[in-house]
Amino acid sequence: FLTHSPFHDFTVSIVNKEHYITTRVPDFNISDEMYHIKICVPSKVTLLAQTPWQNKQMPMAYVKEYGKGRVAYLANGHDLRAWKNPEFQKLLIRSIAWSTGAEKAVKKVWCGILGFGGMASGHARWITGTEGLELVAVCDISPERIEAAKHTCPGLKGYFTDIEDMLVMDGLDLVVVVLPHNLHAPMALKCLEAGKHVIVEKPFCITVDEADSMINKAREKNVMLSVFHNRRWDTDYRIIMDLIDRGVIGEVFHIECFIGGYGHPGFGWRSNKEVSGGIIYDWGAHFLDWILNIIRSEVKQVMGNFQKKIWYSVTNEDHGQVYILFENGVTADLMVSNMAASKRPQWRILGTKGSIEADWTDEIHVISYAFGVKQDYKVKFEQVKDRWAGYYRNIADHLLMGEELIVKPEEARTVIAVIEAAQKSSELGMSVPLQ
Structure with a gap:
């Protein structure tokens, strides 16, 4: 150990993608103090990760054999915010498993x-x-x-x-x-x-x-x-989740989501209700999964409204709306429509200290009163290339290393239960509980 730099943001680059600890771990950004170390005998260690620092590469993770034991070193983890980083958490858990000889055999x-x-x-x-x-x-x-x-x-x-x-x-x-x-x-x-x-x-x-x-x-x-x-791996959604988790808009009490416009939906199987299930099942399933992950509360009541007014050449509804009341009092309103001549934003999230609004662009509009004064700004972002590969990395981590499955079938069941309840509600003309 030489010294450490102040808390700041930096990128950890994985240099050994074959090792048990770092397999399928992408390069990642982290906010932490950076501990500076010097590897005295490089030939005795296996470098796993590093970061550029003042014209040189600083080791961020390495392993070595030590007598009959093993040593895994991680340079991160000196600030609580670093411990919330999912990639650092993964490295830490795997380092413990590897050091104790408890790692699982890797196969295809x-x-x-x-x-x-x-x-x-x-x-x-x-x-x-x-x-x-x-x-x-x-x-x-x-x-x-x-x-x-x-x-x-x-x-x-x-x-x-x-x-x-x-x-x-x-x-x-x-x-x-x-x-x-x-x-x-x-x-x-x-x-x-x-x-x-x-x-x-x-x-x-x-x-x-x-x-x-x-x-x-x-x-x-x-x-x-x-x-x-x-789409849990979409960059805009992850930024929205981070803003909410950090309390930038306070406690969320209402969410509105929208996708659609005015026009014929086309004649593919997605417009055939018998095959697709209906207008909410396609993009609506993504939005409901997002909403249910933001509002970590049980669904209390669902109200649905489905209308067939214009596009009689297909069997899907022309307009679908799902209203959700959660046990904690939060409400959500999802609209999917092919007859909405006037649109509303993709996202409108209201909190006790501000709001988040996004509309299918590369920026997210934030208003925050969380720090005692109004802040009104836009978060610019770029979608991470091939971000959906993250889903399959988790599948491999789960099957090969016993790590937690991110998308559980019970969560996907709740999405279907909300849609089915909305359809039942629309038929009955009243709100219904979740099945």
């Missing part, structure tokens, strides 16, 4: 994709880009899509047009279900019954009964079940 999780439509190539890219995961198979009933898969994902161990053939493939561990909404539950149940871990594209399914069937089957078979709520 063999993955298959069921359905090679519009989102499948993205899933293929995120899987192949994640250390510890390997894409080995694709299944689609369309021979044309299988040919497309062979072009996009060459050299896989199997290309199938029958799910039963893929499920008996030797070594297959996990199946990603990338199909229209009404097929999520029946196909996921087939995969779970075969003892496979399953990821389902959002939305989880269409009904709560379907959600319960999948959750129960996963428990019975002792396999993982998760839903691709990838």
